[in-house]
Amino acid sequence: MRFRATLDGDDRSARRAPYVRADLRQATVRGADMSTMDDLRERTRGQIFTEGDEGYDEARRVHNAMHDKRPQVVVRCENAGDVMAAVDYARTNQLDLAVRGGAHSVPGFGTVEGGVVIDLSGMRNVRVNPVSRTARAGGGATWGDFNAATHAFGLATTGGIISTTGVGGLTLGGGIGYLARGLGLSCDNLISADVVTADGRFLIASEKDNEDLFWALRGGGGNFGVVTALEFRLAPVSTIYGGPMLFEMSDATAVLSGFRELIKDAPEQLGGFPAFQIAPPLPFIPEDRHGEVFTFIVGCWAGDPDQGEAQISKYREFAPVVAEHVGPMPYPALNSAFDGLVPPGLQHYWKANFVTELTDEAIKAHLRHAPALPAVNSTVHIYPINGACHRVTPDGTAFAYRDANFATVIAGMWPDPAQNEAGVEWVRSYYDDLSPLSEAGGYINFMADDDQGRIRDNYKQNYDRLVEVKRKYDPGNLFHLNQNIAP
Missing domain, CATH: 3.30.465.10 (Uridine Diphospho-n-acetylenolpyruvylglucosamine Reductase; domain 3)
Incomplete structure (x- = not known):
């Protein structure tokens, strides 16, 4: 008999599943025998893709095109019952198991060679x-x-x-x-x-x-x-005031040091971050400056909209602004403003560190490497993580660096695989230069697949x-x- 179970609010499906307790705090199916692909199909409502199936090549792709792996099976789950079945199948058959949500994992953890991929993209409600x-x-x-x-x-x-x-x-x-x-x-x-x-x-x-x-x-x-x-x-939070500002690289020291001092005591509704970026061909940037490297500040004021211009103008005091696209906008518009620079299919290699103090020496290290950004997609962001982030104790959650003030990411991204050797070398040399000036650990969401040796430092x-x-x-x-x- 074929049956399927959901644990995501579908009461009818829950009634069909004899192994689901009414108290959903803990459903105790343990060690279910899931030896064969037929067993997996029998227990799964969502789509299953194996090699040779229509849609398999699309189902196995992840955002980072450096990772071109061929799983034994991709299970596109529609509910928690599907996930339970896929976990049981991987465990029973002692197969490597990858879990994928947005598929953005830079180290490629959302796919696996010859194993099982749990694809949660069917659960986006x-x-x-x-x-x-x-x-x-x-x-x-x-x-x-x-x-x-x-x-x-x-x-x-x-x-x-x-x-x-x-x-x-x-x-x-x-x-x-x-x-x-x-x-x-x-x-x-x-x-x-x-x-x-x-x-x-x-x-x-x-x-x-x-x-x-x-x-x-x-x-x-x-x-x-x-x-x-x-x-x-x-x-x-509905309408924010903000957007990107571009400064000359010759003013980068003034911009970064100014941001460092301002953000220490700025109102907590003031967010954003400094960055290094090649200017993309956008209408607000002078056409003759497209393709040049700039220091950016992407500002976000999430407080009273009437105060937005005054708050964001504090960033303009650091140095002359070359170009900007700043004003009131829906928060989701800012959150998606840079999606076009990070399409699926790029090559990715990233490194990261937490930074307690963005010292003058660290700024100099940034300026030794940032001008050589390998592609318009590549970037370096320096995120402030003070304010409310510091009000949680270091052991209050697993996120340990509650005393850090910044999280730096060197995000190497480029479209051409022929750039991989040079691009990876740029990221590594940049990271090696910054590491002595940073904390030992980094933000795990920005880590590469060769960073496992840092795991204790990260926590x-x-x-x-x-x-x-x-x-x-x-x-x-x-x-x-x-x-x-x-x-």
């Missing part, structure tokens, strides 16, 4: 409760999906910089974005998460249920299970506790395709 100011997002939702739903009610939470990024992946790594100084990280606004663990159980993690798991999910990455839904706290005092949570929920390390916390 977002439900907003405007009374409680909360929103519940499916595990495959992107920030574009999330913002479209919440903006209708004049609400938002801290998301990323690119709207096609997955809500789940960003949040599990911490969640840095435009609103972080005022609202905290994405993970700081997480209320609960639905999780399928390595033994096939369905759990709810929150401050009241499976508290240790909830602590670990907030910054610990995908080490502990597949998150099939996330519930967030929202804040009134500092929280690492040993994370190992204990890993041993409890995934002792066999089924979820190892990530910045891995080994049990």
